[in-house]
Amino acid sequence: MDPFAISGTFFADLAKSTIALFVVIDPVGSVPLFIVITQKMEKAERASVTKTAIITAAGLLFVFAVAGTQILSVFGITISSFMVAGGVLLFIVAIELLTHGEWRFGAAGAQGESGVVPLAFPLLAGPGAITAVIISFQTAGLVATAISIMIVIGITYVVLRYVDRIYRVLGRRGSIIVTRVFAVLIAAIAVQFVVDGAKALFA
DSSP: OOHHHHHHHHHHHHHHHHHHHHHHHOHHHHHHHHHHHHTTSOHHHHHHHHHHHHHHHHHHHHHHHHHHHHHHHHTTOOHHHHHHHHHHHHHHHHHHHHHHSSOGGGOTTOHHHHIIIIIIIIIISOHHHHHHHHHHHHHHOHHHHHHHHHHHHHHHHHHHHTTHHHHHHHHHHHHHHHHHHHHHHHHHHHHHHHHHHHHHHHO
8 A cells, every 4th residue: 555645645634624623613713702701810810721721622622532422422412412502601601791791700719610611611622623523533533633633722722822912902991892892792603503503403
């Protein structure tokens, strides 16, 4: 068997897996929610939340890539149901931001939990990303899937790590305005999650 042909196929699979996962996770699109949730945190706390979110998201994606189908089938859960649940969770976040101007679950010393919910799930390792890695594992194999997860998660970490510069540009008043605007966008994303999941459930 031609080793160059095998190599070409591997890199093609890796490229497709990486691009698909990057589009679904959308690191730049994660910035608004990250800004809103961490706006009242100190720089060190924000860095801690970033690490927690990245490590948790990476762990979830690796686990679901390898055993996602089995995990969901054990509990009788479909990806569509997972999507609806993620949408509902994000919508709750949006309501909190609109009414209180902050995600209160991350207050009072619970910054680490904010890195898990809602940043790691459902924003980064959400239903779409989980579906993408399950499909990648089945079609491209473990190695290509693992590398694609590391590449996309690495890019996401870099994007979120340098969000401080955005804070300096916005200022306090700008942050308040952005919080409310982004809350509406997050609500729209949440509704789309629910709609897409419901369509698949009742199709």
